Amino acid sequence: MNNAWVPVANRITDIIKETDVEYTFTLESSIRPDHGQFVEVSIPGIGEAPISVSGTGDGWIQLTIRAVGHLTCAISTCKVGEQLFIRGPYGVAFPSALYENATLVVAAGGCAVAPVRTLIRSRLADKKLAANTRLLFGFKNPESVLYKDEIDEWSKLVQTIVTIDKEACSWNGRTGLITSHVADVDIPDLSQTHVVIVGPPVMMKYTSAQFFSRGIKQEQIWLSFERRMACGLGKCGHCKIDNSYVCVDGPVFRYDKALHLID
């Protein structure tokens, strides 16, 4: 029987170096995570961390990992053929069925494109849903643009706004914070729109404010929170804020249900 506590060894079949510090690992895996869910990834003797699932398919998943600390730096040195240990998937997913008859705007900052990538891929795989999808991405600089080739492909299908924080000689696209481009997102019918916003807390707060100023209501905005977690199962209390366990009540929350989580 499947035990949610027990990590399972999964073989790495492919590694893509996305940026200086971010890598996408493809792993053999039979799990079928929903959009926005995460897994607990570990290397025995080194550590464990929650990581969003950035790609799924028949018999495989993808994880995009930023090498920032103990475990993630160790993972970044792994090679194809080695194994990572996975338990999950965990957490509340984006309610993609609810978005089906609406325009969906996905706004993501930096490596937060990872947790929304499967949602975007599934929307763009369907002609009708693609026609009602808008993308808005903000990155620090040209070097930190994640999934560059894939974003180029998405931009051929749907309105895709990509901005970097400051002008750079290797960049001839938009500049400025993501908040300053919200006004340009094409929203045909305000009442029939949902907005997914994922990124650092400050980005989610001020990007939401820009959508509010366009007439979007709290109930139309969906956020995903990356709080410090340990068990991922609602048992240890590491992620508890007031009465919410971010690992099981989230990481995806509707804005009006997450007011106590917004810094």
Ligand SMILES: Cc1cc2nc3c(=O)[nH]c(=O)nc-3n(C[C@H](O)[C@H](O)[C@H](O)COP(=O)(O)OP(=O)(O)OC[C@H]3O[C@@H](n4cnc5c(N)ncnc54)[C@H](O)[C@@H]3O)c2cc1C
């Ligand atoms: C739901 C969810 C989804 C996530 N998805 C992803 C993902 O897709 N990709 C990804 O790369 N990351 C993701 N993360 C973040 C990832 O889990 C963390 O960065 C994790 O801490 C990495 O583990 P580590 O052992 O490598 O780093 P750690 O050693 O835990 O360090 C991580 C960072 O925190 C700092 N830090 C360490 N200890 C402390 C402390 N005590 N107080 C303050 N700061 C400290 C370090 O300096 C470093 O910058 C996700 C987190 C959550 C909750």
Ligand code: FES
């Ligand atoms: S991480 Fe243990 S309760 Fe949420």
